[in-house]
Amino acid sequence: MEEKIFLLYTDNPAQTKRLGAFLGEAGRSGIVVCLEGELGAGKTTLTQGMAAFLHCNSASSPTFNLMNVYEGDVSIYHFDLYRLNSEDDLYEIGFYEYVQENGEIIIIEWxxxxxxxxxxxxxxxxxxxxxxxxxxxxxxxxxxxxxKQYEELKYLCQSLR
Incomplete structure (x- = not known):
């Protein structure tokens, strides 16, 4: 199977939010998105763009809550695994139940x-x-x-290049 991967750059927070909006558009039927990056890499900014596009309440980093839920056109479940110590912690926060759902957007930081x-x-x-x-x-x-979501996102991101 051919690996599906593409690379792009954003020049500023507004472009990162626009990428988030594209992700929201492509993922509106449900998707699991894993966001990896150091502190300050733009993960929350990207999530804010997605939430705004989907008319969700304001998105923020869930570091202290471990999970935030944003209600809008589609529900977004935003996990932050940074402070978890073991897989038992994933069970305690209901991680596995949420990631099995269909039709929602699941964002997993770290x-x-x-x-x-x-x-x-x-x-x-x-x-x-x-x-x-x-x-x-x-x-x-x-x-x-x-x-399908990947191909749509890749197409939408052509305007960011």
């Missing part, structure tokens, strides 16, 4: 902390801040369930 617990099918986005302030963003399709 997915690399529990890579074995991730759903096999996901859109994996790595964000890296460059020295010039731009964001290098790598989008990888894992599994085939979100093939």
């Amino acid at each position: 997915p690399d902390r529990f890579s074995d617990a991730l759903p096999e099918d996901n859109l994996y986005i790595r964000m890296c801040e460059q020295k010039d302030g731009r964001r290098k963003i790598t989008v990888t399709l894992n599994g085939m369930k979100y093939q």
Whole structure:
């Protein structure tokens, strides 16, 4: 199977939010999105763009809540795995029940902390801040369930290049 991956850059927070809006448009029928990146890489900014596009309440980093729910055109469940210590913590917050749902958008920040617990099918986005302030963003399709969403996102992102 051919690996599905594309690379793009955003020059500023407004472009990162626009990418989030594109992700919201492509994922409105349901999707699992894994967001990897250091602190300040733009994960929350991307999520805010997605939430705004889907008319959700204001998105923020869920670090202290572990999970936030944004209600709008589609429900967004936003997990932050950074402060979790073990897979038992995933059970305690109901992680596995949420990621099995269909029709919602699931966002998982810091997915690399529990890579074995991730759903096999996901859109994996790595964000890296460059020295010039731009964001290098790598989008990888894992599994085939979100093939349509991946292709739509890739098409929409052509205007960011």
